[in-house]
Amino acid sequence: MTRRWGRALLPLILLAAASCVTPGGEPGALTDIAPGERPTLESDEAGLWMEVDRIENNLKTSGHIVRDPELNAYVRDIVCRLTTDYCEDLRIYIVQVPHFNAAMYPSGMMQVWTGLLLRAENEAQLAYVLGHEIGHYLRRHSIQQWRGVRGIADALVFVQIVAAAAGQGYLGYVAQLAALGSIFAFSREQEREADQIGFELMARAGYDAGEAGRIWEALIEEREAADDPERFIFFSTHPSSEERMETLDRLAGEYSGQAGLTKTNQDAFIDATRAFRTAWLRDEVRKRDHGGFQVVLDNLIEAGEGVGALHFFQGEMHRLRGDDGDESEAVAAYRRALEAGGAPAETHRSLGLLMWKAGELGEAGRAFEDYLAAAPEAEDRAMIDSYLRQIEGDQR
Amino acid sequence: MAPRTMNRDKIRFRASKLSARRRGLIIAVVGLALLATGCTQTESFHSAGDLARPVGMTHVLLMPPDISLAEVTAAGLLEPNAEWTEMARPHILNALREMLGERNAELVTYQEAPPDSEAFHAATQLVKLHNAVGQSIIIHKYAGGNALPTKEDKFDWSLGSRAARLRDDYGADYALFVYLRDSYASAGRVALVVIGALLGGYVPGGLQFGFASLVDLHTGDVVWFNLLVSETGDLRDAESAREACERLLDEFPL
Ligand SMILES: [Zn+2]
Numbered sequence: 001m002t003r004r005w006g007r008a009l010l011p012l013i014l015l016a017a018a019s020c021v022t023p024g025g026e027p028g029a030l031t032d033i034a035p036g037e038r039p040t041l042e043s044d045e046a047g048l049w050m051e052v053d054r055i056e057n058n059l060k061t062s063g064h065i066v067r068d069p070e071l072n073a074y075v076r077d078i079v080c081r082l083t084t085d086y087c088e089d090l091r092i093y094i095v096q097v098p099h100f101n102a103a104m105y106p107s108g109m110m111q112v113w114t115g116l117l118l119r120a121e122n123e124a125q126l127a128y129v130l131g132h133e134i135g136h137y138l139r140r141h142s143i144q145q146w147r148g149v150r151g152i153a154d155a156l157v158f159v160q161i162v163a164a165a166a167g168q169g170y171l172g173y174v175a176q177l178a179a180l181g182s183i184f185a186f187s188r189e190q191e192r193e194a195d196q197i198g199f200e201l202m203a204r205a206g207y208d209a210g211e212a213g214r215i216w217e218a219l220i221e222e223r224e225a226a227d228d229p230e231r232f233i234f235f236s237t238h239p240s241s242e243e244r245m246e247t248l249d250r251l252a253g254e255y256s257g258q259a260g261l262t263k264t265n266q267d268a269f270i271d272a273t274r275a276f277r278t279a280w281l282r283d284e285v286r287k288r289d290h291g292g293f294q295v296v297l298d299n300l301i302e303a304g305e306g307v308g309a310l311h312f313f314q315g316e317m318h319r320l321r322g323d324d325g326d327e328s329e330a331v332a333a334y335r336r337a338l339e340a341g342g343a344p345a346e347t348h349r350s351l352g353l354l355m356w357k358a359g360e361l362g363e364a365g366r367a368f369e370d371y372l373a374a375a376p377e378a379e380d381r382a383m384i385d386s387y388l389r390q391i392e393g394d395q396r
Numbered sequence: 397m398a399p400r401t402m403n404r405d406k407i408r409f410r411a412s413k414l415s416a417r418r419r420g421l422i423i424a425v426v427g428l429a430l431l432a433t434g435c436t437q438t439e440s441f442h443s444a445g446d447l448a449r450p451v452g453m454t455h456v457l458l459m460p461p462d463i464s465l466a467e468v469t470a471a472g473l474l475e476p477n478a479e480w481t482e483m484a485r486p487h488i489l490n491a492l493r494e495m496l497g498e499r500n501a502e503l504v505t506y507q508e509a510p511p512d513s514e515a516f517h518a519a520t521q522l523v524k525l526h527n528a529v530g531q532s533i534i535i536h537k538y539a540g541g542n543a544l545p546t547k548e549d550k551f552d553w554s555l556g557s558r559a560a561r562l563r564d565d566y567g568a569d570y571a572l573f574v575y576l577r578d579s580y581a582s583a584g585r586v587a588l589v590v591i592g593a594l595l596g597g598y599v600p601g602g603l604q605f606g607f608a609s610l611v612d613l614h615t616g617d618v619v620w621f622n623l624l625v626s627e628t629g630d631l632r633d634a635e636s637a638r639e640a641c642e643r644l645l646d647e648f649p650l
Contacts, residue, residue, distance in 0.1 A: 044475055060517060060520065157472075158470065
C-alpha cells in the first residue's frame with residue numbers, strides 16, 4: 001500500500017515537473033492547442049491543468065523567482081516574437097537555480113532557470129530552447145504523456161496479474177520491459193517534435209539556427225567534465241542520444257541554406273543579463289562541481305564579457321576546493337582578475353586570505369587594505385580590521 | 397467511480413513520534429493505518445488550556461479549502477479531475493458554514509483576492525504553510541518513531557505572525573484551514589480490486605484523506621488539528637460531503 005501510493009504519486013509529480021519527461025498514445029494523435037484554448041472542465045486535461053495551477057500559485061510566492069521587470073520583459077519579448085499567436089497564453093517564470101534547464105507545463109506556465117541564462121552565449125541559443133519548450137505546449141505533450149503512461153500502466157497491471165495467476169511471473173517482467181521501452185521511444189519522439197518546432201520558430205524569427213547545436217554541444221562538454229554527471233537535470237528530462245544530435249545536425253543543415261538567418265543578437269543578450277551574472281556565478285560556485293564549472297567559465301571567458309569577474313570565480317573555485325596546487329592556481333586567477341579589471345572587491349579579500357595562509361604577511365596586509373578601499377561599506381569591515389591588526393602584530 | 401464498500405469505524409491511534417518529514421512518510425502512515433483497520437479514522441489534537449472565547453459570537457475565517465479529487469486508474473495512478481473538484485467545493489463550503497453556524501460561531505468567508513495581488517500571495521503562502529505544518533503534525537503526532545523531544549507531549553504548532561494579518565483584514569478571531577483529497581476507483585481499478593480479493597490479496601480503491609486546523613489569529617498558534625482518513629464517502633455528493641466534514645471537525649473546540 002505504501003509503495004502503491006508512492007508509485008501513484010510519483011508519475012503525477014514527474015508529469016507536473018516538466019513536459020519533457022515521458023510518453024503516451026500516438027504522437028501527433030492530438031490536434032495542436034489553439035491560441036486561447038482552455039480544456040473543457042470534464043476532460044482529463046482540465047484535471048492536469050488544475051494540479052499545475054496549484055503548482056504555479058505556489059511558485060508565484062517562491063523566493064527563487066527573479067522578479068526584475070527588465071529581464072522578464074526581455075525573455076517574454078523573445079517568446080512573443082517566436083510565437084505571436086500564443087504570446088498571451090504563456091506565462092514565463094525566471095527561477096534562480098544554477099542548472100541548465102527550462103520546462104513547459106501543460107497550462108502554459110514556462111520556467112526558465114538562471115543556469116540556462118548564464119550558459120547561453122546569445123539570444124539565438126536562448127530562442128532555440130524557448131522554441132523547443134513552446135513546441136511541447138503546442139503539441140500538448142503533457143496530456144499525451146499522461147494518457148500514454150496511464151494506458152501502458154493499466155495494460156501492464158493486468159498482464160502481470162494474468163501472468164502471476166498462470167504461474168508465469170517472468171512474462172510480467174517481460175511486459176514491464178516492453179512498456180518501459182515504449183515509454184522511452186515515445187519520449188524521444190516528443191523531443192524530436194519539440195526540436196523541429198523549436199528550429200522552425202527560431203528560423204522564422206530570423207535567428208541563426210546553427211546556434212541550437214552549439215548550446216547543446218557546450219552542455220555535453222560540461223557534463224563530460226562534471227564531478228557528478230548524474231546531477232544534470234536537463235539530461236534526465238532530455239535524453240542526449242546520438243540520435244538527437246543527428247536530428248539537430250540535420251535540421252541545422254536544412255536551415256543553413258536559407259538566406260538571412262544570421263541573427264544571434266549577442267549584444268542584446270549580454271546587455272540584458274550582464275547585471276545578474278555575478279549573482280548567478282555565485283550560485284554556481286556553491287554547487288561545488290569544479291569540473292563542470294571550469295567548462296562554463298572557459299566558455300564565458302572565451303566569449304570575452306566581464307572577464308575580471310570570471311577569473312575571480314575561477315579563483316574561488318580553486319580556493320574552496322583546496323586540493324594540492326589549488327591555492328597557487330587561485331592566487332594566479334585572482335591576479336588575472338585584478339589585471340583584467342571589473343572584478344568584485346572580494347577578489348582582494350580572497351587574495352589576502354591566501355597570502356596570509358602562505359605567510360606572505362606584507363602582501364596579505366596590502367590585499368586587505370585594498371579590499372577595504374574598494375568596499376568601504378563592507379559588512380565584514382570590523383573583522384578585516386582585526387586581521388590587519390593581527391598581521392601588524394605578527395610582523396613585529 | 398464505484399462506491400467504496402468498507403464499513404466506517406472510528407479508531408484512535410496513540411500520538412507518537414517520528415523524525416523524517418517526507419510526504420511519502422505521511423502516505424505510509426495513512427496507508428498503514430488503513431491496512432490496520434480498513435476504514436475511517438479521525439484523531440484530533442488540542443493545545444493545552446482552554447480556548448480564549450471572545451464574548452458573544454466567535455468569528456471564524458474559513459480559508460480557501462485546498463481540495464482535489466482524482467480517479468484511481470487500474471494501475472493505481474491518480475488522475476486529477478477538475479469537474480469533480482468543482483462539484484465538491486460548494487458541498488464542502490456549505491457543510492462547513494452550516495456546521496459552524498450550529499456551533500455559535502460565525503463563518504467569515506475569505507474574499508478571493510485578485511490573482512497576483514499582494515493579498516492573494518499572502519493567502520497562498522499561508523495555505524502552503526498550513527499544508528506543510530499539517531504534514532509535520534501528522535508525522536510527529538500520528539506516526540510511530542521518534543518525535544522531536546519538545547513536541548512530545550505538548551501540542552504547540554504555529555503558523556507564525558503572518559496569520560495576524562488575517563485578524564486585521566477580516567476581524568476574525570480564528571481561521572479554519574482545510575485540506576482534502578479524495579479519489580475514486582475507475583472501472584479498471586474496481587475490476588482489479590475484485591480480482592485482488594478473489595486471489596486473497598488486498599488492492600486499495602479510492603481514499604479520502606484530509607486534515608483541518610483551527611488557528612488562533614491573535615497568536616498564529618494551531619489550537620486544534622484533526623486528521624481524516626477514510627475508504628468510504630464521496631465528496632461529490634452533498635450529503636456524503638457533509639458527513640466527511642462532520643468527521644473532519646470531530647472534537648472541534650468551538
Ligand atoms: Zn523537451
